[in-house]
Amino acid sequence: MLAAERRDLLLARLRSDGKLVAKDLAAELGLSEDSIRRDLRELAAAGLCERVYGGAVPASPALADYATRRDVEPTSKRGVAKHAARLIRPGSIAILDGGTTTLAVARALPRDLECTVVTHSPTIVSALLDRPRVEIILIGGRVFKHSAVTCGAAAVEAARGISAEVFLLGVTGVHPIHGLTTGDAEEAAMKRALARRAADTYALASVEKLGAVSRFEVLPLSDIAGIVTDGHDNDVVNELSARGVNMLGRAARA
Amino acid sequence: MLAAERRDLLLARLRSDGKLVAKDLAAELGLSEDSIRRDLRELAAAGLCERVYGGAVPASPALADYATRRDVEPTSKRGVAKHAARLIRPGSIAILDGGTTTLAVARALPRDLECTVVTHSPTIVSALLDRPRVEIILIGGRVFKHSAVTCGAAAVEAARGISAEVFLLGVTGVHPIHGLTTGDAEEAAMKRALARRAADTYALASVEKLGAVSRFEVLPLSDIAGIVTDGHDNDVVNELSARGVNMLGRAARA
DNA sequence: AGACTACCTGCAGAAACGTGCAACATCGCG
């Protein structure tokens, strides 16, 4: 295998998987991790990928539309994910929305947690495959490519049979006045359908979402049980608190 | 061999393989690596290829990308996938089973193919996300972790609404007497349910599956439209043919 | 806080590279 060929392979893998683990690739290609890391360092220097601890994620939006957003802020999202994961109690049934933040939640679940996860995101399913005690229910339907989740009439219909304790909702905007918003009407409807199937809905908001407003409203703030965020000393957090919204995560300590 | 003739050969090799190793070509043509390198230097100067350490790659990145991906798949599966991909006609609706072989088929689909793919495999969905003109329908249900597909009552129920031209079926065993078999009863039932929803079912059998028998029968050979395989000069292939099974792929030439 | 993993740096062997040179064939011109 040529070195240049290997670089292409790494980039192709980044495109298709949205991430890359140096150790795995080294084993797969039969060479040392050092070489893989060297390649990743160079690709990153050329702006073709972004290095993260353990491997790399795509960098160029043109190359990886969905996959890029998937790990945009690995570290900042981890805090939200860690707190949100605690909302899923052992033995309970939880609905996980699609998106980068909920994906981080799936990864943050304890390895031996026993529970049932319902999701409309194939990506979430992949992340949970190695959890032996997690039962996974996938909601089928037409796949909405932009964010790699199912939506549409069939998906809403399939969701009707579900009853869950919590729904962890991902949005692109959290605003004191405009509420919870996202960029696509179809997705917003799907999120609402899922929220109706859970006793408590918690919105996940990594720091860049706070104060942002997208085009389509998902739910008003009064309809959710709380917001998990890692923002702190933040005007938006304070205002949400003042309006009686239950703030969880790092913000709870502020 | 004329020098110009050799250059053409090098370019042809670059086109077909997506790469070229100077050392190999020198051995193959029976001349020194220096000559090959000299040729490559000139071709690169003319913009006809790109030099890399160890050899060269085509000037057009698209070709190299395709070749790289091709290398990742084991060769035996590649042949099967290539032939099977042709069974999905533009504009048609196809059901893709889960498994590594059907995953290879998804990757082998032309980038601009317009069609609808129905699948119960989240992995297949991921592989098809970058095909802009492929509509993806995901069948939901309980996720069977071992092979990362949905099955169970809900999945069978969801499959009922589907009608497709072809179903590309992955199995672990293809045997002249025992028919098509797989290792899990639940999966076998799901595969049967999918087969009922398609006009024609084709089984995909990379060479190691030929003659193998697993524990649970999926379908008898009489229920399928054909078997796509790359086996050839093979007792099992000959016997299947003798029994009237339509053999496609490399075996068709035998 | 401790164990663990991933990371970077420097180093050494191996492989590939480019350059200069000599040997050989081919061709054009007298």
Next chain:
DNA sequence: CGCGATGTTGCACGTTTCTGCAGGTAGTCT
């Protein structure tokens, strides 16, 4: 036919690049 010019090929040499390993550092998980 003779002779030089031109071009191609292989070899030798020094240089660059790649790769894996060792050692020390930093980041992560429990």
